[in-house]
Amino acid sequence: MTVYPGKALREAFGETLVELGEQIPEIVVLDADISASLKTNTFAKRYPERHINCGVAEQNMMMNAAGLATTGLIPLACTYATFSSMRTCEQIRSFICYANLNVKIISTHGGIEVGWDGPTHQATEDVAMMRAIPNMTVVAPADAVATSALLRRVVAYAGPTYFRMGRNPVPVIYKPNQEFTIGKAIKLREGADVTLVAMGAMVSVGLDAVEKLAAENIQAGLLDMHTVKPLDGEALLAAARNTHAIVTLEDHNIIGGLGGAVAEFLAEHKPVPVVRVGVPDTFAESGAPHELFEKYGMSANHVVDAAHRVLK
Amino acid sequence: MPYEEKLLNELQRQANRIRQEVIRMTHAAGSGHPAGSLSEADILSALYFHFMQIDPKNPAWPDRDRFILSKGHACPGLYAALALRGYFPMEKLATLRRIDSILQGHPDMTKTPGVEMSAGPLGNGMSAGAGMALGARITGRDFRVFVLIGDGDAQEGCTWEASMFAGFQQLANLVCIYDYNRSQVDGPTCEILDLEPVADKWRAFNWEVREIDGHDIEQILDALAWAAQQRERPALIIAHTIKGKGVSFMTENPAAWHGKAPNKELAERALKELSQEALA
Numbered sequence: 001m002t003v004y005p006g007k008a009l010r011e012a013f014g015e016t017l018v019e020l021g022e023q024i025p026e027i028v029v030l031d032a033d034i035s036a037s038l039k040t041n042t043f044a045k046r047y048p049e050r051h052i053n054c055g056v057a058e059q060n061m062m063m064n065a066a067g068l069a070t071t072g073l074i075p076l077a078c079t080y081a082t083f084s085s086m087r088t089c090e091q092i093r094s095f096i097c098y099a100n101l102n103v104k105i106i107s108t109h110g111g112i113e114v115g116w117d118g119p120t121h122q123a124t125e126d127v128a129m130m131r132a133i134p135n136m137t138v139v140a141p142a143d144a145v146a147t148s149a150l151l152r153r154v155v156a157y158a159g160p161t162y163f164r165m166g167r168n169p170v171p172v173i174y175k176p177n178q179e180f181t182i183g184k185a186i187k188l189r190e191g192a193d194v195t196l197v198a199m200g201a202m203v204s205v206g207l208d209a210v211e212k213l214a215a216e217n218i219q220a221g222l223l224d225m226h227t228v229k230p231l232d233g234e235a236l237l238a239a240a241r242n243t244h245a246i247v248t249l250e251d252h253n254i255i256g257g258l259g260g261a262v263a264e265f266l267a268e269h270k271p272v273p274v275v276r277v278g279v280p281d282t283f284a285e286s287g288a289p290h291e292l293f294e295k296y297g298m299s300a301n302h303v304v305d306a307a308h309r310v311l312k
Numbered sequence: 313m314p315y316e317e318k319l320l321n322e323l324q325r326q327a328n329r330i331r332q333e334v335i336r337m338t339h340a341a342g343s344g345h346p347a348g349s350l351s352e353a354d355i356l357s358a359l360y361f362h363f364m365q366i367d368p369k370n371p372a373w374p375d376r377d378r379f380i381l382s383k384g385h386a387c388p389g390l391y392a393a394l395a396l397r398g399y400f401p402m403e404k405l406a407t408l409r410r411i412d413s414i415l416q417g418h419p420d421m422t423k424t425p426g427v428e429m430s431a432g433p434l435g436n437g438m439s440a441g442a443g444m445a446l447g448a449r450i451t452g453r454d455f456r457v458f459v460l461i462g463d464g465d466a467q468e469g470c471t472w473e474a475s476m477f478a479g480f481q482q483l484a485n486l487v488c489i490y491d492y493n494r495s496q497v498d499g500p501t502c503e504i505l506d507l508e509p510v511a512d513k514w515r516a517f518n519w520e521v522r523e524i525d526g527h528d529i530e531q532i533l534d535a536l537a538w539a540a541q542q543r544e545r546p547a548l549i550i551a552h553t554i555k556g557k558g559v560s561f562m563t564e565n566p567a568a569w570h571g572k573a574p575n576k577e578l579a580e581r582a583l584k585e586l587s588q589e590a591l592a
Contacts, residue, residue, distance in 0.1 A: 059469070060470055063442075063443060066439075067447060068443045071450075072374070091436060094430070094436075098422075098430050099421050099430045100422065
């Protein structure tokens with residue numbers, strides 16, 4: 001297995017945020033009492049007049065962001081994915097997205113890789129919910145390099161965006177000069193037999209699976225679908241044409257997230273067999289992330305099994 | 313504070329015109345929320361025809377004062393005020409709730425000139441206003457933000473998150489006006505979820521609070537001037553109002569007229585009453 005050094009996405013987020021704060025005076029950061037977790041503290045120290053800690057009052061924070069956006073500022077509202085998707089869903093849907101306000105919703109702790117805190121803090125529906133809201137863009141970077149680059153893109157883009165990160169360090173798989181464009185998937189491996197379409201932390205799981213499959217003489221392609229909405233249909237069509245079989249990988253319920261998005265698209269445009277790897281429509285539990293991935297069917301070996309099934 | 317008779321008369325006249333348009337619009341639409349629109353009419357008149365620094369020709373003027381109707385269902389009142397003030401042609405009022413209209417059933421800031429924040433789901437306007445007030449602070453502008461809330465807003469949790477936040481952040485450029493008509497969809501607030509003691513609640517959240525008769529233009533102007541003098545705390549004006557004000561059959565049964573439009577006969581009766589009030 002190729003070993004990559006690890007880094008948490010939120011670390012990269014916090015570092016890039018400080019640079020962006022210097023370059024873009026309109027950036028305002030809002031926290032809901034977990035600035036230490038979001039790694040926004042350096043920004044807060046450097047630009048105290050542009051950092052607002054709203055306390056544990058996420059709905060108010062999201063509406064503060066809506067109000068700030070109307071004054072020409074670029075608010076980044078930061079909290080855990082469970083809260084930013086569910087507790088503030090109405091504020092995001094009926095105020096931020098309905099009016100197409102330029103608010104960036106920055107979420108960490110997306111997926112069961114949160115681990116020990118258990119299902120109340122493991123967001124496994126957030127992508128499905130955010131994806132179903134008109135005007136919303138949904139971005140889920142795969143590593144620290146992607147986080148930094150995509151954050152810059154997201155801040156430069158005018159419109160509501162849901163930016164999803166996980167809690168734990170994940171392998172750094174990209175070179176520092178990798179280009180990222182919102183809505184444009186990155187082809188990490190060229191496939192012939194099957195294509196793995198992955199998002200977030202599952203991209204590196206996909207890389208492992210590609211190696212395992214290669215050992216069995218199965219040539220698997222890998223797409224990093226870092227933008228779940230708008231989905232890169234062209235990349236999916238090309239993958240479906242070239243490999244005729246798709247496996248989706250996400251740390252999220254298999255309903256409504258990346259797997260749902262890919263299946264919807266392919267069913268309409270190029271029906272090919274699809275198998276979805278992700279949280280199997282259940283609540284997980286507390287535990288070490290790798291144990292949870294093993295138990296809930298999201299390890300590289302499970303992806304290999306899924307590839308076998310889709311190729312049957 | 314003494315005000316010129318002429319100003320008071322003019323603001324009363326505009327409030328009366330707002331009320332008449334509310335009746336016409338909701339009747340024409342066949343649905344909508346007339347009673348709560350009538351209770352806020354005097355406040356809207358004072359804000360839009362005197363107090364707020366606004367320019368209907370330039371609705372995006374960065375230094376303008378902002379108004380948020382948190383009780384978004386009462387938008388017929390707001391739309392009437394905006395049209396009368398010149399944000400869009402009066403003829404548009406007849407298109408309320410119709411397909412392709414700029415006047416949605418609940419306010420849409422992307423469709424209606426002068427609407428500063430979309431609204432409908434209650435309890436969110438004060439938080440949005442706090443965000444705008446923060447925006448003024450961060451961008452170094454000195455505009456004020458006025459938020460009109462109703463009883464339903466006051467029952468929603470987010471209003472209290474916002475109240476705590478604005479008090480703590482000392483958002484003195486935020487003025488909240490509570491259209492306290494004590495009536496909601498299912499009946500009187502005292503029977504459903506009482507808000508009392510209202511003033512004590514907001515004082516405990518570090519707001520300056522003043523209570524007025526929300527149909528007395530002079531008291532409204534006084535309270536707005538008082539609110540504008542605040543330097544350390546946000547201000548709450550508790551405006552005691554009558555739901556359905558100006559239309560007798562609505563004030564007699566306010567809950568029934570929360571979300572129901574008058575038919576032709578009742579609309580005519582309401583307009584007659586309002587015309588007589590205008591003459592008096």
